[in-house]
Amino acid sequence: MSHNDLIARRRMLGGAATALGAIGLSGWAQAQTSTPTAPAAAVPPAAKPLPAYAAWKNPAAMVVHSATTIETRRSAFGTGLITPAQQLYIRNNLPAPNASILEQREAWTISLEGVKQPRSMTLAELKTLGLETVATVLQCSGNGRGFFPSKPSGTPWTVGAAGCVLWTGVPLRNVVAALGGLADDAKFITGTGGEKLPEGIDPLSVVVERSVPIKALDDCLLAWDMNGEPLSLAHGGPLRLIVPGYQGVNNIKYIKRLAFGSSESKAKIMAHGYRITPPGAQSGPEQESVWEMNVKSWINGPLPEAGAVKAGLVQLHGVAFGGSKAIARVEVSTDDGKTWHPARLTGPDLGRFAWRQFAVALKLPAGNYQVASRAVDSAGNVQPAERLENAHGYNNNSWRDHAIQLTVA
């Protein structure tokens, strides 16, 4: 049992039946229907306490939007290449299962379907089939929603529904090979979460079940460790499907079933949720799903909340990622994109699914600056100036939205 789990457990023993009850399904309902109350990207909401299952997080690093939506403060990113668990964001589509599912991690079972020899496997058996560690950016597709002037419903994340994380587990292709290979010409990989579903309503209306294109198979991992520790309940332990390069919702927590097949899941979260819906339109399966992440970057320092910066050489730094494509280069502008200065990529390269750190030293006389960064991926995709407007505020990678206002004195 990890340190995090121990702390969580300790706190839960001290009155968590209440806390868990209080979460109930309110998180789910709230996330689906609430209107953001905070103005876009302005003052963070009034401080709420961390929920019991995430009580081990660093409260100073987090903005608690609700019990199931918890954001990392931009200032907490610092120069971090790996986001520590203590400050990684949380976005749960259903309340987390009872912590008792972590008591016998090795006995957790997953049903594997759409392979030549379909059957259930325990986590203990999965561990015999391979061991790999992959660094990925985990990001909620609604990250940056807080910058939409249209104020789409949903959590008004700014930059903090993202982190760069190391996952350890077994490559999914190893598991498929151990089960005789794919049964048919599968087009999709569908993962189903192990959350407890509310009774009395159609399971398809609430189950966390997502499909991703079969081309992701070679990169997928069934992961049991995060940042070298057994995966916490808050982040999907004991077992999570990792789809490197894909938006967070596709990385199914508490994964209980994994199926290869010819069609996408009919679950509401797949067929209607997480679609790029034109403003004013109804969401539906004909619209683009939030799958691969687009090229994106932002500045993490210096930030305006630290006060004015001294005139002269200023080291601007941040992070950049390209979904499943490596970052080719990053540029920084202090004049709303009229001129761009090449930044250096700094620090170790953790692979194409991870973020890169970048830095550039600019000589800034006293004044007020709008500081923005713009990333280009290995396929030549350029981070755009403007967001793609859509009804639910997904996939915002506008460099202008992510710019900061810096005072140099």
Add this chain to the structure above:
Amino acid sequence: MSHNDLIARRRMLGGAATALGAIGLSGWAQAQTSTPTAPAAAVPPAAKPLPAYAAWKNPAAMVVHSATTIETRRSAFGTGLITPAQQLYIRNNLPAPNASILEQREAWTISLEGVKQPRSMTLAELKTLGLETVATVLQCSGNGRGFFPSKPSGTPWTVGAAGCVLWTGVPLRNVVAALGGLADDAKFITGTGGEKLPEGIDPLSVVVERSVPIKALDDCLLAWDMNGEPLSLAHGGPLRLIVPGYQGVNNIKYIKRLAFGSSESKAKIMAHGYRITPPGAQSGPEQESVWEMNVKSWINGPLPEAGAVKAGLVQLHGVAFGGSKAIARVEVSTDDGKTWHPARLTGPDLGRFAWRQFAVALKLPAGNYQVASRAVDSAGNVQPAERLENAHGYNNNSWRDHAIQLTVA
């Protein structure tokens, strides 16, 4: 102020004057003279509480040898590529300075000597000169001392006086360039720690001052962040000299002075301490200093304390590093080195100063096995079977000493 600092501060306000006083210089005296009481690599010493300045560490992950010598449990490494601050070892040669030195980090000054324009610089000024992140293995040169049957005096570390850490700071070469370059044909870089020295004794007998060869200049960093957080007091904040590839003692904490010159420091810790001294001989400057780390690896799982492993395919995994040389390959043996099986290097490569993770799946029938790993670096250096015997138990990279006994049932 980081989360760690906040926790430490909170605990210190609750009665730490006593705790700090209790540390006093006893840690220093003890580390210099004590005889290890635990048998080599057997039962860890009885649990001692974490000292106040490190109270934010994860107690379950640590073995507290003394207030200034705190080891990571082998079982805590897991599949970790980056060692979280909460479980990174501590080895202080003097008690940590008062935490008040972190109150104004930017005002910390370092004296730079042996350059064309010698002067002091603040941390704020250093930050304008560059920004880089480097992953290094930080390891105490006495790591593995606990395996010496000769029981050298000093802390009986097994594998846990090591970790892989991300450091962010300014490349030292940038600082030298900003000061007009080196003044002379410097042969050594000498760093001096900012610890408070006890009064009434020759400062040279206690000051933490180490010299490394000038060839390290291109790799050195003056670091203010560790794993993306402001450097904690326990690990040398606000500013630490990082000499990638060199044993821990050369990475000077609270660095106050950095000088380029033609000779090594005359401080006792340099001239007599940390020398590879033949058994029974007196230590002295003519002997090899503990500088570059040698090639080394060990198994981190499965470990015997987790109980018997199920017969069949077993995934063995661990870490390997080569000091300043990249790891070329790792092999694993279950029969005391009679046969070796090639392991896969897994996970991201953080550069030649970091450790690599490795894994290999072996089919093991029921029985008892001695499981060892052996690393080879990019220069062809092979991790040896036997340790190099020396009076103080430094530089142990024997694969046999680091082997584990595994029961398969």
